[in-house]
Amino acid sequence: MDDIPIVTLPPRDMAPQQLYPVAVQPTDVYAVVAFVMGILSFVPVFGVLFGVCAIVFGIFAIVRIKRNRQEKGKKMAAVGIVLGAVGLTLLLVYYSGADVNSLLTAYRVSTVREELAQNVGFVEAYVREHGRLPTSLSELHDAGYPAVIIDPFLRAYSYEVTPSGGYELRSAGPDRVFDTTDDIVGK
Numbered sequence: 001m002d003d004i005p006i007v008t009l010p011p012r013d014m015a016p017q018q019l020y021p022v023a024v025q026p027t028d029v030y031a032v033v034a035f036v037m038g039i040l041s042f043v044p045v046f047g048v049l050f051g052v053c054a055i056v057f058g059i060f061a062i063v064r065i066k067r068n069r070q071e072k073g074k075k076m077a078a079v080g081i082v083l084g085a086v087g088l089t090l091l092l093v094y095y096s097g098a099d100v101n102s103l104l105t106a107y108r109v110s111t112v113r114e115e116l117a118q119n120v121g122f123v124e125a126y127v128r129e130h131g132r133l134p135t136s137l138s139e140l141h142d143a144g145y146p147a148v149i150i151d152p153f154l155r156a157y158s159y160e161v162t163p164s165g166g167y168e169l170r171s172a173g174p175d176r177v178f179d180t181t182d183d184i185v186g187k
Contacts, residue, residue: 028065031073031080034058038083047091054084105174108152109184112171115148116186119157119169122147133161 034057041051058081065074093100119137122145126134134140137159140147151157151171158170158178173182 025070025072027076028061028071028073030057030061030064031077034061034080034084035076036080038080038087041084041087042090044091047087048095051084051088051091054080055088058084109174111152112173112184115151116157116169116171116184119147119159120186123167123169133165133167134159135161 034054037050037054037057041047041054043050058077061077061080062074065071065077119140122140123134126140126143126145130143134143137147137149137157141149149156153172153174153176155172155176158168158172160168162168169186170178171184172178173180173184175182
């Protein structure tokens with residue numbers, strides 16, 4: 001029993017160590033309101049009102065925090081502004097009746113046209129450097145040209161060398177089926 005150390009605890013009535021008061025900066029009330037309103041801006045019907053309030057209260061909070069450096073909440077106010085703007089935008093798009101799918105399709109078609117133009121430029125540069133057409137877009141890509149192989153509709157671009165010595169570069173388009181009226185051809 002002599003090998004076991006004995007631990008003694010202090011008596012219960014001993015006073016705890018003195019704690020030093022810490023100055024806590026209060027969070028600006030407008031920042032909290034902006035944050036809460038920003039979250040509520042995603043609620044249908046009243047979300048538009050909450051979104052506008054989130055943006056207004058967030059701006060007021062940031063101005064007040066800059067003037068009175070004894071309060072915190074600048075990040076909370078900024079998040080409230082962003083949430084309010086995103087919620088407001090989503091609700092306005094929803095209530096405006098905008099066909100989001102057709103907007104995305106138009107964006108994808110525009111992107112396809114840009115990518116096809118870039119790929120045509122890469123093919124022509126390859127011909128100048130190698131004296132012949134590449135057999136595929138993969139060969140073009142492997143030669144160090146940053147050719148885009150997959151279109152925004154998630155189909156591979158079609159690249160074919162024609163018997164006349166030219167080439168045809170195309171996207172299947174929005175319907176994702178080749179040889180239909182919506183195919184997009186690179187020029």
